[in-house]
Amino acid sequence: MDTIDPVENRRLMLAGELYYAFAPDLSEDRLRCKRAITAYSAATTAGNVSRRRIVELLNDLLQDPTPLPPPAPAEREDSRLLVDYPHVDGPIKMDYGFNVKLGKGVYVNSNSTWIDTCTITIGARTLIGPNCSFYSGTHPTDPFLRNGVRGPELGKPIVVGEDCWFGGSCVVLPGVTIGRGVTIGAGSVVTKDVPDFVVVVGNPARIVKRLDVAEDLKTGQEGGQ
Numbered sequence: 001m002d003t004i005d006p007v008e009n010r011r012l013m014l015a016g017e018l019y020y021a022f023a024p025d026l027s028e029d030r031l032r033c034k035r036a037i038t039a040y041s042a043a044t045t046a047g048n049v050s051r052r053r054i055v056e057l058l059n060d061l062l063q064d065p066t067p068l069p070p071p072a073p074a075e076r077e078d079s080r081l082l083v084d085y086p087h088v089d090g091p092i093k094m095d096y097g098f099n100v101k102l103g104k105g106v107y108v109n110s111n112s113t114w115i116d117t118c119t120i121t122i123g124a125r126t127l128i129g130p131n132c133s134f135y136s137g138t139h140p141t142d143p144f145l146r147n148g149v150r151g152p153e154l155g156k157p158i159v160v161g162e163d164c165w166f167g168g169s170c171v172v173l174p175g176v177t178i179g180r181g182v183t184i185g186a187g188s189v190v191t192k193d194v195p196d197f198v199v200v201v202g203n204p205a206r207i208v209k210r211l212d213v214a215e216d217l218k219t220g221q222e223g224g225q
């Protein structure tokens with residue numbers, strides 16, 4: 001594993017091909033993420049940390065370099081200014097952070113798990129219930145190739161559209177794309193792509209309802225990202 005070319009290994013990881021997660025540089029990235037999660041969790045549970053500081057710590061965790069708007073004079077006003085930045089409750093489990101992309105006004109309840117081998121993109125205004133897991137990483141099913149922590153693994157991106165709602169304890173598997181305005185019932189395991197404006201439930205998640213959404217609603221909504 002020490003002979004792995006780190007640049008090529010990282011390229012394979014993001015390209016969804018077999019790569020080595022326990023290469024030294026990726027292990028170091030996961031440690032960085034752990035430290036950022038510890039700082040973020042401490043700030044969100046303290047109850048006396050400003051919204052601005054919490055957003056800064058979230059951006060540090062997700063390695064998002066976009067600068068925040070200049071602060072408003074009063075703290076209350078400043079919180080309102082930042083209301084559309086994502087709201088993420090702890091505790092969180094995330095491998096890298098830099099592969100998680102959260103849209104405007106996303107809300108994530110407690111105990112979320114993000115295996116962000118490849119990118120996990122969540123559309124604006126999506127609400128995520130407690131104990132939800134997004135697994136963009138997977139392992140070979142051949143146990144000899146899998147070979148524990150010494151073997152290679154791979155991933156595929158997850159994309160979730162705008163205006164979705166996940167009930168509690170949902171799981172989304174690698175490579176899944178969920179459309180816009182989808183409701184995912186509590187306890188669902190989403191194994192395949194889901195079209196726009198439907199309700200899915202169960203394991204594996206199946207469509208139980210199609211929403212009759214007016215054309216003007218389908219074309220866009222204020223504040224999208």
Ligand SMILES: CC(C)(COP(=O)(O)OP(=O)(O)OC[C@H]1O[C@@H](n2cnc3c(N)ncnc32)[C@H](O)[C@@H]1OP(=O)(O)O)[C@@H](O)C(=O)NCCC(=O)NCCS
Nearest residue numbers: 129130166167168183184185186187188199201202208209
């Ligand atoms: C999916 C949900 C939103 C209901 O949506 P709905 O469109 O009103 O669906 P219905 O209640 O009409 O149910 C449709 C069918 O799916 C089933 N169903 C509903 N939710 C289900 C779930 N989570 N898992 C499995 N089946 C479910 C119903 O039993 C019903 O089956 P039937 O047709 O055989 O009777 C709701 O059941 C749910 O899971 N809510 C999540 C609540 C939650 O997690 N809250 C905390 C986080 S915010």
